[in-house]
Amino acid sequence: MLTVFWGCLIFGVLFAFVSVVLGDLLSSAVDGMLDFLSIDILQPMVVAGAVTAFGGTGIMLTKYTGFGSMLILTLAVLIALGIALIVYFAYVRPMRNAENSTAFSMRRLTGRIGEVIVPIPAQGYGEVLMSTGAGHTNQIAASFEKIAIQAGTKVVIVEVKDDTLFVSRFEQ
Known part of the structure; x- marks a missing residue:
């Protein structure tokens, strides 16, 4: 034995x-x-x-x-x-x-708050900075209401369509 x-x-x-x-x-x-x-x-x-x-x-x-x-x-x-x-x-x-991932789903961004870093024209595209977990991501954005949004403005994501975030001004 x-x-x-x-x-x-x-x-x-x-x-x-x-x-x-x-x-x-x-x-x-x-x-x-x-x-x-x-x-x-x-x-x-x-x-x-x-x-x-x-x-x-x-x-x-x-x-x-x-x-x-x-x-x-x-x-x-x-x-x-x-x-x-x-x-x-x-x-x-x-x-x-404990395994971490930096991946996120674009579809789950609806309702999240971001900040405009490239101004969004009424009929065009800009860019929004968002927090995702421990990091940040920049995403292409357009105005949901078709109005211009200046850089530095807080926005809420209303809809995600064709990899574009449609955003509105965030008012507290």
Whole structure:
């Protein structure tokens, strides 16, 4: 049984090393081929952590306790599952939720407030500066009411059509 524990420990350590060193290379090589296996808690880091903890726990319990092999095996499995849950809930899940994107949908801009940075003529186009999350974006804009709007004026987006924001003056 000690051989199995040592095998798991060595495999887990090697897997962690290979995934750190060659992770990007391997992920691009198998790009999407294993997506059908995507059970959320079976992330490679979680599985490798559990296998490594199983092997290490088994070795420690075998060397430093007088427990029988079935009790050692049971304790090693329970501790490995506990470590896997800790890794998943303390690291993998928060990191997945922490991913940011600077993308935004033009359709969701309706009702947002912006500021005219290039004057909008009554029958033409200007430009509006808007906040999007942590950044700003400039968008082509036209007057919804067909009236001229000067630079520096606060506007509200009434409609988005053909990648153009149709805006009206924002009055508080």
